[in-house]
Amino acid sequence: MLHEFHSPVGREIAVGKAIPLRIRTVDDCARFSLRFDPARLAEASKAFGLALPAKIGDVAASSGRLAVQLGPDEWHLLAPLAEQGGVERAFAELYSATPHSLVDVSHREVGIEVEGTAALLALRSAIAFDIEAMPAGMGCRTIFDKAQIVLVRETEERFRIEVWRSFADHVWGILQATSREIELDI
Template sequence: MLHEHHPLIGKEIAVRKISPLSIRAAADEARFSLRIDPARAALAAGALGCALPGKIGGVASSNGVTALRLGPDEWYVVASPAQRAAIEAGFAELYATTPHSLVDISDREVGIEVEGTAALLALTSAIAFDIEVMPVGSGCRTLFDKAQIVLIREAEDRFRIEVWRSFAYHVWGILQAASREVALDI
């Protein structure tokens, strides 16, 4: 369904020289913006099927659901499209006793996976902070050139970018330019 409208579907940038780098469109997923009182996070975790990280920048994953804490009362949630209805139903039931905001942002954003020993080099071409010190299993909202993104460090050499669909080609173009520099050892 959403997969049909993914602006980067089927695209991949692969550099296999000295510093391997692979950049590809992430699989289609359900995405949510969750706002809830942190004191009620355990109730939300029950509806979500995944613990909500307590530390800002923390990432928790369970049952195919990933939650990133972006702010004092804000989480970014990614799940498989098949889980969308169950998550929405769980939070609809929770709303009767716990005020919160769960917004489906699946159509607004797309994912880009950046992987390889040159992933840091490619990302630092357009991110102003030192992502090398970003711990594995953490994430943040930041700017990639002029586009707002959510960046998650999944492993030492694997990152995930979540970006608004309207900025996806812009981010992709910068990553493409960075991959050419990696390929040329610039």
């Protein structure tokens, strides 16, 4: 096994050991920002093909679709790329009866998955709030270092980050540096 001397710690550190963290990009998908009257949520749910959550922070997911309620009348929606046109058509048909805003933000964002027993440790390196208190199946808009993200806790050890492309390299770089620190046990 390869060893590296780490002078700030003053000891040799094993390099190349398996680390309890995996960081990867998520397959591309259709992404939408939806603003909709919450009193008519059933109509939006039907148009999207998934029962949209009715409480801020809740997440709903099924058949490759994901919805996170970010505000009283705001949802972040994800769908398979092949279904993007269908989602847009369904909401366009709904517009005459129920005015709303559905904005395609697919070009703006990328997804990053952080998974493993060290996922919380990696995310704590750049997120100020208590991530441990966030239960699985919840999501929120927050700040990762200086970048705004949508963070979804999919399971106890798997998180999804949705970040603007212009900040993606920054977020990725911090996650990679943190991963290296975890690997070196520093």
